[in-house]
Amino acid sequence: MKIKNNTDLIQSYIMTTAKYDFSVQEKRILYRIIEVLQSKTKGLKLEFDYSMQEDLFGKTEFTMPISCFLAHETDTNYESVKKALISLRKKGFEYEDAESWGFYGIIELPQIQKRSSFVKFTVTSLLMKAFLNFSKGHRKYELKTAMSFESVYAMRFYELFSGKTAPITYRIEELKKMFGIENKYIDRPNNFINKVVVPAQNELTKHSPYSFKYEVVKTGRKITMVTFKPYFISKNRDESLEKKELNKNISLRWEFDSDTLRKLKDVFEFSDKGIKNNKALIKKAVANDKYHDWVADINGMARK
Numbered sequence: 001m002k003i004k005n006n007t008d009l010i011q012s013y014i015m016t017t018a019k020y021d022f023s024v025q026e027k028r029i030l031y032r033i034i035e036v037l038q039s040k041t042k043g044l045k046l047e048f049d050y051s052m053q054e055d056l057f058g059k060t061e062f063t064m065p066i067s068c069f070l071a072h073e074t075d076t077n078y079e080s081v082k083k084a085l086i087s088l089r090k091k092g093f094e095y096e097d098a099e100s101w102g103f104y105g106i107i108e109l110p111q112i113q114k115r116s117s118f119v120k121f122t123v124t125s126l127l128m129k130a131f132l133n134f135s136k137g138h139r140k141y142e143l144k145t146a147m148s149f150e151s152v153y154a155m156r157f158y159e160l161f162s163g164k165t166a167p168i169t170y171r172i173e174e175l176k177k178m179f180g181i182e183n184k185y186i187d188r189p190n191n192f193i194n195k196v197v198v199p200a201q202n203e204l205t206k207h208s209p210y211s212f213k214y215e216v217v218k219t220g221r222k223i224t225m226v227t228f229k230p231y232f233i234s235k236n237r238d239e240s241l242e243k244k245e246l247n248k249n250i251s252l253r254w255e256f257d258s259d260t261l262r263k264l265k266d267v268f269e270f271s272d273k274g275i276k277n278n279k280a281l282i283k284k285a286v287a288n289d290k291y292h293d294w295v296a297d298i299n300g301m302a303r304k
Contacts, residue, residue: 006144013137020093021180025084058125066117085110154203161230162210169227189223209237
């Protein structure tokens with residue numbers, strides 16, 4: 001797949017636990033929407049071949065190369081993307097909690113520019129709010145890992161358990177509703193375990209930084225619940241993302257001496273977060289021979 005720079009996606013809990021039955025290709029389109037939204041909300045410059053424009057009616061038009069939705073770089077099955085776009089146009093997802101219920105349409109007006117191989121579609125303002133609603137919490141997962149899965153259930157479990165290690169118990173009927181398969185495996189919970197849980201577990205263990213162990217819970221003789229025990233697999237974690245995450249958590253006092261920190265905060269009014277976000281640039285500035293003269297000049301002008 002054509003992912004130049006892997007990243008950790010932040011997905012709203014509303015999207016993570018929504019009720020829907022999407023295919024793997026449909027999920028890949030949603031992952032790319034989340035990627036673009038995350039870059040935009042962070043104020044980052046989009047790749048030259050990505051764009052996102054809001055119209056006068058509150059709808060947002062996305063333009064992306066069709067290749068970004070494919071499973072890998074040698075994949076040329078554009079027809080699968082076309083079918084997924086048509087399917088998403090006809091589908092929606094349902095979300096319900098103790099406070100509200102809602103049904104959200106996914107995309108509108110999907111188009112493929114054949115000569116340039118670009119995809120265009122619009123997302124309604126209601127769905128945009130769902131993408132960006134973090135009031136119920138969020139989940140963080142690697143884009144490259146999520147895009148690589150061949151099973152939609154592996155995708156769903158990865159979203160649910162990424163970053164988690166505490167055990168969590170779900171009723172089988174609850175999971176079936178979440179995955180949009182209420183009419184499958186009726187009165188046969190063993191088939192749900194064997195055809196949904198186990199294959200997803202195997203794929204996560206092989207490719208994902210998070211997998212799970214599980215224990216079935218019976219009511220009488222019937223399996224009614226599953227207790228999942230997520231765990232971290234360090235060898236499957238992207239080293240560059242892990243290093244970036246560790247750098248965020250390293251104390252600034254390991255990076256800068258106390259005099260430099262005082263000047264950054266008192267003279268330039270940097271917060272700790274501001275220093276961390278600009279750490280590479282600040283290190284370059286501090287290493288410059290004229291740094292102290294520059295700070296003195298700036299401080300003098302500020303006093304005037």
